[in-house]
Amino acid sequence: MRTLDWDEDKDALRLIDQTLLPREYKLIECKHVDELIAAIKSLKVRGAPALGAAGAFGVVLACTTAITKESVKQEVTKLKIARPTAINLSYGVNRAFNAALRGETRIEMKRYALAEANLLAEEDVAVNKKIGEYGSALLDDGDVVMTHCNAGRLACVDWGTALGVIRTAIANGKRIEVISCETRPLNQGSRLTTWELLQDKIPVTLITDSMSATVMRAGKVDKVIVGADRVVKEGVINKIGTYMHAVVANAHKIPFYVAAPLSSFDSDRSYKEVEIEERSPEELIYFGSEQIAPLDVNVYNPAFDFTPFELIEAVITEKGVVYPD
């Protein structure tokens, strides 16, 4: 199963509810843009490339349910801002909406949007496979690769960016082990990365984010590979914690790689112009139903951080490996 795909029979976007993993593997359907927006905001679907595809399929939903061209436009405008930091969401929406505009009737619009969304989804898989090939060449047999958050198949339509590199390296006969940082506060590392790697029987060890420097110091990490929510002029915006791992990798002279499709590039923009989403304090005050901090404590909870190119060995794209210097 892909992370998300279009169900022709039900006229619905079908996706894995990632908030339930690893306890439960469940597919849900979105039939309206509002449902998709809620799924995006609650991280049922997340990851920059997956958000690109979700945005494109969201346009199909809008064409299915909205009455006029104008109301389709209103729907997709809401969808585009469901989460602000990854550029892929608006990239996917724009592509499918521009395709839809070629249609005259709503049925035509939907047909064009769906074709474009399916194309984007296929491209995403093909792009990840290429990223995998370019990245695989950077890995040596026996490497232990640390990763943060989930830049795997669950963050994409399939295969993955950072984890796609690992999958391709293994497919190419290299023995690779993974260290997965749990990725607070929402634990995409412990919930999603370990789950999808174990599904593929790829050896993985789970640590807290705060252990990364310690395992590096102990010589247990050969390379770090993470994904990206947006590649900007001066560096990479990615899940909170990425910058910290980059600083400690640098201090231990461990190469730090970013794997990202060109659709995540926004190279003319400075990181200072990008809105870093701040999420609810509840993410640090509660864990599920468990209260883990005083209810009235002040919380700072940015979902992403910025890592300058100085700390990044290379960015692995579908067109090749880009060395910042």
Next chain:
Amino acid sequence: MRTLDWDEDKDALRLIDQTLLPREYKLIECKHVDELIAAIKSLKVRGAPALGAAGAFGVVLACTTAITKESVKQEVTKLKIARPTAINLSYGVNRAFNAALRGETRIEMKRYALAEANLLAEEDVAVNKKIGEYGSALLDDGDVVMTHCNAGRLACVDWGTALGVIRTAIANGKRIEVISCETRPLNQGSRLTTWELLQDKIPVTLITDSMSATVMRAGKVDKVIVGADRVVKEGVINKIGTYMHAVVANAHKIPFYVAAPLSSFDSDRSYKEVEIEERSPEELIYFGSEQIAPLDVNVYNPAFDFTPFELIEAVITEKGVVYPD
């Protein structure tokens, strides 16, 4: 209320059950060494200085319940190894047990042990106040101080080491704000540090451990102060994550201080000779009753790490500030 004290009426060690905070403030009693060992292993009482006092009062418990001098010795030997990394536990046990040995009868032994344990507890508070005075001189009015784990009154008999420095600085008229790292996997930062600071109306902001580099880069941190479980020849052993914060503080030229009583010093020993406690994988697989990782995932869960003196600006003790270089 102190974190722990002796209840004369009940012949019991009374302590705050720290696993229930911040949801519930509850005192529990230990009447047998085995109960105390269980409380120590489950972190109902934790923190190097508090473990020193708990060890000393544990000897009183042993003298209360054991029949012979030999069985007292067996009990305290078990107690001493309840947790391996902080040196204070065996320090406290040794002090009270050596005092007890001055007695002939069990009643005399208990009286000597209790006097010594009470003395150690009083000393701990006095020592922390002195650490506070020496440390306060290092803080400037308006400073934002980051800390990790809980080196506060809950980690000691009262006042605290790292948080004691902050308390004294505030008592001396300085305006200090605190950034508390949540401290995975057991969240002593979010559960205990924020709780005790809010009790004292000290401004505190909670972040995930992985945000420390980001808030440092944004210029939001003036100093870092942490406690220590053991100060060894080449540096400091403290809660996992300390080393990571030290590396990123160093990269951002932010002074990194350790506040620790001389009873935590084990200066002749190398960090390589100290057992770093590895705790259960369940601490990363579950959060309370919530499953957050696959049950069969491999987990690495060291409770402490080592930070070399090169990354430490100074160690604040009750005898003054020690600059490693």
